[in-house]
Amino acid sequence: MTALADLKAYLRETEALTCVAERLGWDQETMMPRGAAEQRAEELAAMESVLHARRTDPRLEDWLARAEATTEAEARLLDLAGRNYNRATRIPARLATELARLTSLAQGVWAEARAAEAPAAFLPTLAQMVALKREEAACLSEGDLYDALLDDYEPGATHRVLGAMFDRMRPRLVSLREKVLGAAHQPPALDHVFPEATQLRIARICASAFGYDWTLGRLDLVVHPFCSGSGRDVRITTRVCESDPFNCLYSTIHEVGHACYEQGIAAEHALTPLGRGVSMGVHESQSRIYENQLGRSAPFTGWLYQRMVDAFGDFGVADAQAFHAVVNRVNPGFIRTEADELHYNLHVMLRFDLERQLITGKLEVADLEAAWNVRFLADFGVAVEKPSQGFLQDVHWAGGLFGYFPTYTLGNVYAGCLNRAMRAAVPGIDAALAEGSAKPATDWLRENLQRHGGLRPPRETIVTACGFEPTEEPLLDYLESKYAAIYRL
Template sequence: MTDTAAYDDLTDHLARMGALEQVAGLLNWDQETQMPPKGAAQRAAQAGAVASALHALAIDPRIEGWIAAIEADGPPSGAIAVNVAEARRLHGRAVRIPSKLAGELARVSAEVQMVWEAARPGSDLAAFLPALERLVALKRSEADCLAEPGEAPYDALLAEYESGITAAEIEVVFGRLRAGLVDLRARIAAKGAPPARLSGSFPGAGQMALARRLGCVFGYDWAAGRLDLAAHPSSSGSGGDVRITTRIDTEDPRECLYSTVHEVGHAVYEQNLDPDQVFLPAGSHASMGIHESQSRLFENQLGRSRAFCTWLHPAMAEAFGDPGAADPEALYRAVNAVETGLIRTEADEVHYNLHIMMRFDLERALISGALAVRDLPEAWNARFRADFGIEVPDAARGCMQDVHWAAGLFGYFPTYTLGNIYAGELHAALRRDLPDLDASLAAGDLAPVLGWLREKIHRRGRLLGPVELVTSAVGHAPTEAPLLAYLEEKYGALHGV
């Protein structure tokens, strides 16, 4: 029987840690959306102070005593087992990191992100690279502290985002996926057809109004969230406070609309986690790969489907007067145009994972020391030329385009493609279990999808690991096969290949 007093003490402690993590998230959200420019130095200090306080809670020696008391009469089960196991993992990682390093990582990450925000528009590598070099050095130190004997330092960072998988295992999966993507891309390119485009004027106010409407359609609870503009779209928070950001391109509304749908996928997941486990590990997301599966599923398989374009076309006409496409079929082709481009967040489904694979290789090299930060721009440009066949004109559209490295999120990038793989499995299962899915999408009715996801994914939180969670939802272990089959069927039909 579980020691109730010890478990209450442990969960109270974990809840304080969870609350502080959300405070850190709010500081970052404010930094991206509201913070005045002169607040930069104070914000970095605030981030460092919160990280130090969180680290102090994580290394508290009482955690080991509570766990021992809870497990004295045998291993716990269910949510109790998850909370105990996560407490052990968090404590085990934290005690390996010196308090000074924990605070310094948070402080420098906040500083470098602000340097990135200022330097990115002008491709100011002279300002950015020295700042990034400081952060990479700290991340290497963190990885060295966390790595188990014989474990690659990068894997120690990866484990923070995706448990139970190594970079070597990801490389094998990515290799199989890459072969299929490169072949599909080559067949589409051989056709030589120009990509379909939207035309017209798309004022920012109309984009934001339609973005809010899309949030409603995809189940975002506005009483528990808000939408703001930022340099990089994001989602943060959980439960009753989940905030999203997007960005606007007045010449092309797809960036705003699909970034919003993507972030709503993240947000709806967080809003529908088990409220009885708020601030606790059992009530958190299973992994970032699972998180990305929710956003990519919303954005691509559902949001870019032919059926949903039936709803989206008249909605765009209401927002802009001219939707930029003659009919729903023309819109469907425009939002699924295949084109080799520079920007990851604007990449089509055929190219997107190739962008991720490049970043995965480069960030592993940065953490291992095989690639020096000063050599990153040249390495990026050479790899982009080899993978995509085009030259990178400037750093803003090259190695400075993403916020992840500036924010210290090394190990995050591969979860996007893992999320796409999981989304491929979930989409196939949705179509199996919801035979009227297309009719629902055409009507802008996502209730059946949201109900299925709430039962199969959202409410289960971290009760299962990512692979086990997808397996329980779809009936078999996940592979890249459904994603490749979906892409072949969709883009094969669109391009006659």
């Protein structure tokens, strides 16, 4: 028992330090004075160096060899701790340093290249990044290089299973897209000014409606919204565009989904390896189900419509039904982060295929732009006009996040499954949403998924909550049925 107790105490301190590093990241995006950036980089590097030393501490190997689990949670804790130790020790220090240096550098290079529409300025850096990520992948696994990277974000997922699922999804999405865009009835875009302070007031009301606990978090403004922290300090962020209130409101609800997951994990898992959301895909399932299946539903948008009329007066939308259509308006565009529910997954699939080809060596960095543009035309029906609309739009590859993109669509798929299971199990969800409360939904998600944190592997987490193996069907059915109603297909 001593080895297990020692291990637990050590991991708890490591987790507390991880929370500190994460809060430093939050501060950087929300509060930090702009002249502090260089000093902050040294502070973050110092924290990273402390954390790396702890993750590779040789005592871990000894404790892991001697510790004996007596409960399911302890067994899982040992699994996760062993997995983390193996991943940390398999990367040579030289490679870890190289990756950290290049990641920090590449994001600046990428931002400049994007701003200047100058892909050539980014390609050599991207080529170095691909080479280092291939090297990292080879250290992590003897198997498929891409799967080795994917495993960091979605343990247990493989390109084979994901790719097959995406291949089944694409035709139905493309076909739905064509029907929607060809429909005679097209909802209008908003044309009104929505003052910032009022948007933020409504965003706070929405966050409360979805169960965000303000005693364990706060809301601040940033350029790119995110959720940060775990346990008893889970902070959300949003942004405001005065011509488009949905940007602020649905970013907020999305981040509340992430936050509710973290806030909802059972206290017994806090500051342990089980005390965080289990994977990116499962995390995204929570943000997406709050944002889309609940937040963009007719009952909730009906309630929201009345709040917006009260706050902004007549903003050019006649009634709740028209408002529901405006909120769910399908709008083809180049940018993933601005995409509607229908186009979003097509954006992800494109990136999945290209990044996999880069990592497996089937696509050269020099050919990436052309490959992107050909594929975009095929899937979206429009030609990319400049790199910032195309392969330079996302920071992920500059940040070394290969294998991250597919978890977005996996999250949507999981959200579809959870929505189906939840609605079969809980009768009053729509009635409560129509009154501005997601409580029955949050209660079900908390009980069946959120509270378990990392207790089970990602896919098992979803199966336990849903009672069935996840597939893309519920998501596609939901999208087809929703757009059929709105677009009168």
